[in-house]
Amino acid sequence: MTDQSVTKTKRQRRPDDRPAEILAAALSVFAKKGFSQARMEDIAKRAGLSKGALYLYFPDKVTLLKALVTQATGGQISMASAMAQAETAVSPLIMHFATTLAARAQDTELPFILKLVIAESQAHPEIGKFYLENVVLQAIPMMEKLIARGIATGEFRAVNPAHAVKSLMGPFLLSALWRSVFEPLGAEQLDVRALITQHVDIFLKGLRP
Known part of the structure; x- marks a missing residue:
């Protein structure tokens, strides 16, 4: 050539x-x-x-940031939607979703995008509202549906699905803040994959009947 x-x-x-x-x-x-x-x-x-x-x-800049959010999270929303419709055991689906998201939190700029959303939502509410409507309020109901299905089939004990999903997502927020805020200040590098894998293992065992 x-x-x-x-x-x-x-x-x-x-x-x-x-x-x-x-x-x-x-x-x-x-x-x-x-x-x-x-x-x-x-x-x-x-x-x-x-x-x-x-x-x-x-x-404008707001459109740019919204596009960054969509680029970073669109695949995870699609995955959660597909899992919510799959008629299989719930535990492996949750582990797969969590470890996939952990890889993105470790290997991509997703934590820094989340930091931008958090930092700018007070001055630019449309940014926070966009993330809330297009990420949070899309993913959480689908994950709640999975937990509820696991309860209905006897795979999980009876718990509040909304509280369970928020408990599941806690370490992801910690990981994002750690990578985007504390690591640049000299904190030890966080092994996000290991943290999330251990957390989800504990979470799923805690849901057993």
Whole structure:
């Protein structure tokens, strides 16, 4: 392949790559400067675009952050939806969901996105509301449905499904805060996978009849 054909291929591919490149640039700028202090021109420069080109993809910072949330959590919502409809034992489904989410909490920027949502929701309520409506209020009812199904089939003892799901999710919030807040300040690196696997094992054993 000649240099000219390589350049042509990159040129053909680049428009499809730009949204992902812009989101990566936005997360980097948000993490460095904070959401309120970040400017669209900073993000455009980081992504190698003009400010005008950036606005063709994302009209403002709030839209960018919402897109980051969707990118980071969309797969987990789809997985929870599929699990809620699966007619199998519940315990393996919960363990699979939890360990998959733990891998994302360990290996991706998900903790830093959650930190941004928490930090900016008071000044920008639309951000917190978006996360609440599109992540929290989507995932939790599906997980509650799983717990309730386990109770109905006798796999689990009778508990409050809403409380059980919130108990299940606690260490995920701890992991996000630890990775995004405490590790940058010098805290020991957290093995999120090991923490979540142990927690879910204890959680599921606690649900046995």
